[in-house]
Amino acid sequence: MGFAAINPVKNKAIIYGGIVFFAVRAFDRIVFANVLREAFDVSTGRNLISLVFVIIMLLGLLIFKPEEA
Secondary structure: OHHHHHOOOOOHHHHHHHHHHHHHHHHHHHHOHHHHHHHHOOOHHHHHHHHHHHHHHHHHHHHHOOOOO
């Protein structure tokens, strides 16, 4: 993500990789919430806070990605 921050137009692939990464993380947090709670004792509130941060980062990348030329 550091390379993408330096030159986002040249490093679009890194940005799209970040978008996919955060989308998968959000999906995992939603679908496997019970597993997190049972296996690692992660409370629902803690999971929701983490989910909100992941979605904010995902939306930030989606909104500020470089335009197609």
